Each structure stands twice: as C-alpha cells, then as structure tokens.
Amino acid sequence: xxxxxxxxxxxxxxxxxxxxxxxxxxxxxxxxxxxxxxxxxxxxxxxxxxxxxxxxxxxxxxxxxxxxxxxxxxxxxxxxxxxxxxxxxxxxxxxxxxxxxxxxxxxxxxxxxxxxxxxxxxxxxxxxxxxxxxxxxxxxxxxxxxxxxxxxxxxxxxxxxxxxxxxxxxxxxxxxxxxxxxxxxxxxxxxxxxxxxxxxxxxxxxxxxxxxxxxxxxxxxxxxxxxxxxxxxxxxxxxxxxxxxxxxxxxxxxxxxxxxxxxxxxxxxxxxxxxxxxxxxxxxxxxxxxxxxxxxxxxxxxxxxxxxxxxxxxxxxxxxxxxxxxxxxxxxxx
Amino acid sequence: xxxxxxxxxxxxxxxxxxxxxxxxxxxxxxxxxxxxxxxxxxxxxxxxxxxxxxxxxxxxxxxxxxxxxxxxxxxxxxxxxxxxxxxxxxxxxxxxxxxxxxxxxxxxxxxxxxxxxxxxxxxxxxxxxxxxxxxxxxxxxxxxxxxxxxxxxxxxxxxxxxxxxxxxxxxxxxxxxxxxxxxxxxxxxxxxxxxxxxxxxxxxxxxxxxxxxxxxxxxxxxxxxxxxxxxxxxxxxxxxxxxxxxxxxxxxxxxxxxxxxxxxxxxxxxxxxxxxxxxxxxxxxxxxxxxxxxxxxxxxxxxxxxxxxxxxxxxxxxxxxxxxxxxxxxxxxxxxxxxxxxxxxxxxxxxxxxxxxxxxxxxxxxxxxxxxxxxxxxxxxxxxxxxxxxxxxxxxxxxxxxxxxxxxxxxxxxxxxxxxxxxxxxxxxxxxxxxxxxxxxxxxxxxxxxxxxx
Numbered sequence: 001x002x003x004x005x006x007x008x009x010x011x012x013x014x015x016x017x018x019x020x021x022x023x024x025x026x027x028x029x030x031x032x033x034x035x036x037x038x039x040x041x042x043x044x045x046x047x048x049x050x051x052x053x054x055x056x057x058x059x060x061x062x063x064x065x066x067x068x069x070x071x072x073x074x075x076x077x078x079x080x081x082x083x084x085x086x087x088x089x090x091x092x093x094x095x096x097x098x099x100x101x102x103x104x105x106x107x108x109x110x111x112x113x114x115x116x117x118x119x120x121x122x123x124x125x126x127x128x129x130x131x132x133x134x135x136x137x138x139x140x141x142x143x144x145x146x147x148x149x150x151x152x153x154x155x156x157x158x159x160x161x162x163x164x165x166x167x168x169x170x171x172x173x174x175x176x177x178x179x180x181x182x183x184x185x186x187x188x189x190x191x192x193x194x195x196x197x198x199x200x201x202x203x204x205x206x207x208x209x210x211x212x213x214x215x216x217x218x219x220x221x222x223x224x225x226x227x228x229x230x231x232x233x234x235x236x237x238x239x240x241x242x243x244x245x246x247x248x249x250x251x252x253x254x255x256x257x258x259x260x261x262x263x264x265x266x267x268x269x270x271x272x273x274x275x276x277x278x279x280x281x282x283x284x285x286x287x288x289x290x291x292x293x294x295x296x297x298x299x300x301x302x303x304x305x306x307x308x309x310x311x312x313x314x315x316x317x318x319x320x321x322x323x324x325x326x327x328x329x330x331x332x333x334x
Numbered sequence: 335x336x337x338x339x340x341x342x343x344x345x346x347x348x349x350x351x352x353x354x355x356x357x358x359x360x361x362x363x364x365x366x367x368x369x370x371x372x373x374x375x376x377x378x379x380x381x382x383x384x385x386x387x388x389x390x391x392x393x394x395x396x397x398x399x400x401x402x403x404x405x406x407x408x409x410x411x412x413x414x415x416x417x418x419x420x421x422x423x424x425x426x427x428x429x430x431x432x433x434x435x436x437x438x439x440x441x442x443x444x445x446x447x448x449x450x451x452x453x454x455x456x457x458x459x460x461x462x463x464x465x466x467x468x469x470x471x472x473x474x475x476x477x478x479x480x481x482x483x484x485x486x487x488x489x490x491x492x493x494x495x496x497x498x499x500x501x502x503x504x505x506x507x508x509x510x511x512x513x514x515x516x517x518x519x520x521x522x523x524x525x526x527x528x529x530x531x532x533x534x535x536x537x538x539x540x541x542x543x544x545x546x547x548x549x550x551x552x553x554x555x556x557x558x559x560x561x562x563x564x565x566x567x568x569x570x571x572x573x574x575x576x577x578x579x580x581x582x583x584x585x586x587x588x589x590x591x592x593x594x595x596x597x598x599x600x601x602x603x604x605x606x607x608x609x610x611x612x613x614x615x616x617x618x619x620x621x622x623x624x625x626x627x628x629x630x631x632x633x634x635x636x637x638x639x640x641x642x643x644x645x646x647x648x649x650x651x652x653x654x655x656x657x658x659x660x661x662x663x664x665x666x667x668x669x670x671x672x673x674x675x676x677x678x679x680x681x682x683x684x685x686x687x688x689x690x691x692x693x694x695x696x697x698x699x700x701x702x703x704x705x706x707x708x709x710x711x712x713x714x715x716x717x718x719x720x721x722x723x724x725x726x727x728x729x730x731x732x733x734x735x736x737x738x739x740x741x742x743x744x745x746x747x748x749x750x751x752x753x754x755x756x757x758x759x760x761x762x763x764x765x766x767x768x769x770x771x772x773x774x775x776x777x778x779x780x781x782x783x784x785x786x787x788x
Binding site: 161295 | 425538541592606747762763
C-alpha cells in the first residue's frame with residue numbers, strides 16, 4: 001500500500017463528512033430558498049454584531065487608546081509626570097535605527113522567539129503523541145501535565161533562579177554528586193543565559209502545547225485511522241498522512257499565537273535575568289521597559305514599542321500568508 | 335391641614351433653633367479642644383492618612399502596624415500603610431501623581447525626593463524641621479533633602495553598605511582586623527580565594543541595584559563622581575582619573591569573585607551571607623540581624639567595617655541612604671498636612687524612632703544623635719550583643735553617598751542616574767565583555783550624558 005493510496009482514501013472519507021462543519025458553519029443548502037438564506041444570514045449577522053459589540057467596545061477602549069497614546073509619545077520629547085512635551089518628529093526612530101544596541105536586541109529577540117518556539121513545539125508534539133496512547137495512568141498524567149503552566153510566572157522564575165543558583169542551587173549540587181562537574185556551572189552566564197531562559201520558558205509552555213495538540217489528536221476521526229490501518233499503513237505513515245493533516249490547523253494556530261506571545265514576552269526574562277548579564281538576554285520588550293522605566297526616556301521607549309509592534313504585525317502577516325498558501329496547495333484542506 | 339403644610343408650620347421654633355445652635359457651638363468647641371487638635375495643640379484636620387513605603391517584608395510591615403496603632407491610640411489619627419515593592423515604587427509615583435492619588439506621606443530616598451520635587455509634588459517642611467533638628471540633631475545626610483534653601487524631607491532611618499567580613503576566616507588566614515585599604519583587600523582576597531569560598535564576593539551584575547551600589551561605594555572612596563553643578567545645569571564628570579583607577583582596581587578584585595557574580599542581586603547574595611558562603615563582601619547588616627536568633631554561631635563570626643579606601647589618606651565613603659518621609663501636595667489638597675506633621679513629630683521622638691528602627695535590627699540605622707541614646711535602642715538584644723556591628727553601620731551613615739547627590743549636587747535626574755545601574759554596567763563591559771577600562775568608562779560617560787540631556 002503506497003502513500004498515494006492512503007492519501008486518496010483519506011480524501012474520500014473527508015469529503016463524505018456532513019455539511020455542518022466542525023466550526024459550526026452550516027452550508028447554504030440547509031436554509032432552502034436564496035432570499036430566506038440571505039435574511040437568515042443577516043439575522044444571524046445582526047445578532048452576532050449585537051452580542052460582540054460590548055466586548056468590541058471594551059477591547060477598543062483598552063487597546064486603541066494605549067496604541068494611539070504610544071504613537072503620540074513616540075514622536076514627542078517627554079518624560080515622567082508634568083514635563084511639557086515637545087514635538088520630536090521621527091527623531092527617536094532614526095536614533096534607534098542607528099544604534100547598534102537596537103539591532104543586537106532585535107537579533108536576541110529573534111533568537112529567543114525562534115528558540116522558544118522550537119523548544120516548545122517539537123517536545124510538545126512528542127508529548128501529545130505519547131499521551132494519545134492508552135497506558136495505565138495516562139488520564140492522571142494528562143491532567144497533571146498542565147501543572148507547570150498553571151504556576152504563576154513569578155513562581156516559575158523564582159523556582160528556576162534558585163534551582164540554578166551556582167553556589168547553593170540544587171542543579172549544581174546534583175551535577176556535583178553525580179560526578180558530572182567539579183566546578184559550579186553558571187547557567188546564567190553571558191554565554192548560557194539565553195539558552196537557560198529559553199529552556200525555562202519551554203518547560204512552562206510544553207504542557208500547554210501538548211494538551212492543545214492532544215485535543216486535536218483526539219478529534220482525528222477514528223474511521224480515518226482504521227482505513228489507513230486496513231490499507232496497511234504503519235504508525236509513522238498513519239501519523240504523516242492521517243493525523244498530521246488533521247492536527248495541522250491546531251499546530252498552525254498554536255504556533256502563530258506562541259510566536260506573537262514569545263516575541264512580546266517580558267516577565268520571565270525580567271524576573272530571571274533582568275536582561276543581563278551584560279545585556280545577553282535584553283530582548284526588545286526588556287529594552288522597552290529599561291528605556292522607559294529605568295532611564296525614564298519615554299519617547300524612545302514608545303518608539304521602540306511601535307517598532308516591536310510593526311515587527312510582530314509583519315511576522316504575523318508573513319505567517320498567515322504561508323499558512324494560506326499551504327491550505328490552497330492542499331486543496332482547501334490543512 | 336395637609337401633612338406637608340403642617341410640617342412647614344411645625345418647623346423649628348426660635349427656641350429650638352437657639353438650642354440647636356448652642357449644641358453645635360459646644361460640639362465644635364469640644365472638637366477644637368479635644369479630638370480636633372494634635373498633641374501639639376494645632377488642628378490636625380482630616381484624620382485618615384495613607385503612607386507609602388517599600389519595606390515589604392512581613393516582619394517590617396507588622397512592626398510598622400504596631401507603631402501606627404500606638405500612634406492612633408495616642409492621637410486619634412489613623413495612618414494606613416501601603417507597602418510597595420521597590421522596583422515598582424517609581425512607576426507607582428509616576429502614575430499616581432497625574433491622577434492626584436499620591437499618599438499623604440511617602441518614604442523616599444534622595445532620587446525619589448528629586449522626582450517629587452522637580453514635579454512640584456511635595457510640601458516644604460522648614461519650620462517643623464528646624465524644631466526637630468533642634469531637638470534630635472540629624473546626621474549630615476539630612477542635607478540630601480535640602481533644596482533651594484528649603485527642607486523637604488525628615489530623615490527617619492538609614493541603610494548603609496559597609497564592608498562585611500568573616501572575622502574567623504580572616505583570622506585563620508592570618509589577618510587581624512578588617513582590611514583598610516584597596517591593597518589590603520586585594521592581597522587578602524588573593525590569599526583567601528579558594529574553590530569553595532571566593533576571596534571577595536563582588537557582584538558584576540545589573541540584576542537590580544546591588545551591583546551598582548557596591549561599585550558606587552568603591553568609586554566614592556576614590557572621590558569619583560558622576561555629576562557636578564547646579565540642579566538642571568549639571569555636567570557629567572564620570573570619565574575621570576579617579577573613575578578609571580577604581581575600575582582598574584575592581585577588575586583585579588573581580589578575579590577573586592565567586593560563580594554567579596554576573597547575576598548576583600540582593601536576594602542571592604543575602605542567601606550566601608545567611609549560609610556562610612562568603613568571606614568578604616559589601617552588604618548591609620540585615621542578614622546578620624536576621625540570623626542572630628536562628629544561627630547565632632554564624633552571626634557572631636561576622637564583622638563590619640568601613641569600605642576599604644585607596645589609601646589611608648582618602649576619606650571614608652560608602653553607598654547608603656538616609657531615608658526620609660515627605661508630605662505630598664495631594665495631602666495639602668486633602669487638608670491632611672497638619673496630621674501628617676503630627677506623625678513626623680511623633681515618629682522622630684527618640685524612643686518612637688528607636689522602635690521604628692528596630693522593625694529590622696541590623697538593617698535600619700539611626701539618622702540622628704538622640705535616637706542612638708534611646709533606652710529602647712540601647713537595650714535591644716541585637717544592639718547589645720552586636721555592638722561593634724551596629725557601631726560600624728551607624729558610623730557608615732555619616733559617610734553615605736548617593737548617585738547624583740555627590741558633593742552637594744542635586745540632580746533632578748538622580749532617579750534615572752541610579753536606575754540605569756550604569757556603574758555596574760560599565761564593570762560588566764570591562765570584566766565580561768573584555769572592553770578596555772578607558773573605553774568602557776567613556777561609554778558610561780556618554781550614557782550618563784544621554785540621561786541628563788533627555
């Protein structure tokens with residue numbers, strides 16, 4: 001049985017699914033005449049708008065105003081409290097773009113984001129596949145696995161800071177007892193701090209990814225798996241041609257969300273290293289905070305914020321385009 | 335007659351009106367004589383005040399609560415404390431000021447003092463301060479809260495950062511007493527350095543203010559400065575011979591520091607002191623005060639002394655703060671200034687002030703000459719048993735130096751100068767990034783100029 005046969009069988013089975021899709025969209029045929037369909041759609045749409053209006057207004061109030069204010073700050077020379085602001089034009093932007101520190105921070109931000117994403121997604125996927133098997137205690141593990149994600153981020157940071165402390169930390173003690181090291185390992189040194197914070201971040205997020213992917217895996221129709229089995233597909237083939245296409249939308253959405261979260265993430269690095277040592281973990285969000293609230297340079301800090309926003313928007317755009325192309329290439333299927 | 339018409343007819347008679355007026359007058363008089371006046375006879379106005387501070391550890395909060403309750407019982411004035419974590423303190427001030435929600439009373443270090451003052455958020459305390467100074471004679475750092483001929487803050491307690499060392503380990507290595515000069519310190523660090531205990535625990539860190547505070551103490555012993563000049567017209571003088579000499583010395587000292595120096599902060603270093611994993615470092619007396627009960631054997635092995643100087647001819651200096659209470663403009667708007675002053679008078683009385691300092695034995699030190707003689711201060715078990723340490727810490731309060739306030743400077747940008755942790759950042763560039771000392775200092779100079787020019 002070749003991959004093309006498995007793919008064809010799977011496509012036919014998918015095509016035979018009911019008209020009401022998983023995301024609740026009902027096909028037009030279910031309504032009957034076109035005029036009724038239009039009226040029903042308008043009715044639904046009106047109700048939808050009415051129901052989402054309060055939330056929409058709230059979101060606009062708490063996001064639009066800060067965004068506009070931040071834009072205003074970024075083109076003004078101002079500081080804390082009552083200093084009279086003066087118009088600065090694009091001076092802050094040009095100064096930032098000329099600074100080597102900014103480009104280094106951007107480079108670190110990309111390393112942090114890509115590193116965290118890779119260190120989270122792949123083990124998360126592996127863990128989900130493992131938890132999708134039936135074995136004694138699987139249910140218990142599925143519940144408890146979320147524990148690291150449920151801890152407040154401050155607790156996670158403190159736990160790791162103390163575990164990794166070179167002189168009195170448990171990690172170094174264990175390494176020494178095991179005979180693996182004779183000198184203390186400085187996990188948060190200039191060379192290793194970024195790797196350490198990425199792995200700490202991954203420790204927190206892997207369960208979140210695993211549970212989400214597991215939910216998607218559990219929704220893979222049994223008949224697809226069975227059909228592939230009947231066709232003689234092995235575990236890897238079933239995963240590649242049956243499960244993966246089904247869970248890809250979930251992975252896609254997850255990675256997009258994580259990409260944006262990680263690119264913007266501030267608290268974990270701040271709590272563990274405060275951007276140090278020697279700026280080794282100063283990613284853009286940390287640089288924004290330091291500029292704004294340690295140096296009180298609000299204009300440059302706001303300009304950095306706008307630049308970060310543009311990067312995230314651009315990345316999201318590129319990512320969505322890739323996903324859309326993939327969907328078109330797969331004939332509308334993920 | 336309808337009910338509402340009768341009500342009009344039945345309004346107060348002349349006699350009832352006079353009776354009500356007389357009762358009100360007597361009531362107001364009583365209020366004026368009794369509840370309405372403080373211990374000093376001045377009307378105190380509204381009697382519900384808010385105090386902000388950053389002394390968040392629970393034992394300090396509890397001790398403050400006890401004192402504030404006693405104050406309430408004695409004066410009827412309620413003061414509610416709001417502990418705010420230090421890293422958020424500036425941000426809270428910055429956000430509360432435009433919203434006019436600053437507290438009535440606020441604890442400050444000199445940088446926050448300038449933050450409040452340069453934005454016209456404080457009330458001058460000249461008259462009251464003169465009266466208090468006459469009674470208790472404040473140590474000279476009270477001048478850090480003097481600006482344009484006026485006194486804006488009343489120092490209540492101090493924190494200093496002298497040399498802390500393990501007397502037993504120094505003795506075992508053949509050294510008697512504390513190292514007094516940079517040369518002494520360096521030779522001891524070299525001799526005592528080992529795989530288990532570093533010769534000198536030097537933070538090369540910008541994680542929090544600790545690294546910055548340690549470097550600043552050494553810089554000041556050599557007379558190095560960051561700014562000079564009148565407020566608002568300061569000039570950066572960081573790139574100087576004194577600064578470069580100090581960093582060259584620190585580079586030598588850094589050879590004998592321990593693992594994790596790159597990310598050392600107050601908490602991690604305090605843990606090392608509490609567990610005896612240090613030989614010599616710059617730190618407050620707080621951990622010694624904390625372990626005096628739990629591990630007296632270790633606590634007794636510690637001693638404190640002035641920060642070593644380049645030579646014996648140089649002046650003593652160390653990082654430290656005389657922490658003051660200020661009254662805000664918002665208190666003036668709310669009419670609580672008199673009540674707030676009442677509290678300042680009360681808390682400055684030697685016995686009350688001593689109790690206040692003992693909220694954390696070994697950490698909070700006197701800032702005036704009278705509290706040192708207070709019975710409560712002298713009689714406290716820690717102060718009795720660790721007299722040399724308390725003496726060293728108190729003496730250090732007389733040589734404190736704050737960034738942006740050196741040699742009489744008053745930089746309105748002091749909060750940003752200190753908040754940048756620049757002195758520690760320069761050390762990181764030299765030690766961790768192997769940048770030449772002169773180049774790193776020049777870089778730090780330019781960064782300070784950026785801060786001042788903003």
